[in-house]
Amino acid sequence: MKTKLIALLAVLLFSAGANAQNAPANEQPAKKILIAYFSWGGNTQHVAEHIAALTGGTLFRIEPEKPYPTEYTPCTEVAKAEKEADARPAIKKKVE
Incomplete structure (x- = not known):
């Protein structure tokens, strides 16, 4: 799971950097960047905050209705029980 997350974050950072290089300095990019993350212990939150700082993206914390x-x-x-049941717990907020 961690390997997949790290690979996804690397792709996001690379694509954001590539898009930023192609845009003229005085022109804002047409796309908005959303960094949606779930963090139980805080590590992923720190990575998401770093990505937001690098990309200018908006952070969205995914929080389950029933806290872990x-x-x-x-x-x-x-x-483990949720994974085995292929569960998708409800979340508190939706992305606007």
């Missing part, structure tokens, strides 16, 4: 346990082991048990 704050302790590691109970959280992994919930996550």
Whole structure:
């Protein structure tokens, strides 16, 4: 999972950098950038904030309606059960 996330972030950074280089300095890019992330422990949040700083994108934190346990082991048990059930927990907010 971490490998997929890192690869996705690398692609996003590369494409954002490539688009920024093609646009004239006085012209704003036509596309808006949204950085949607889920972070239980804060690591992904820091990466998302860094990407937003580099790209000028807007952050959107994905938060489940029912919060995950704050302790590691109970959280992994919930996550494992959701994965096995192919669950898609409801989230608090939608992207506008």
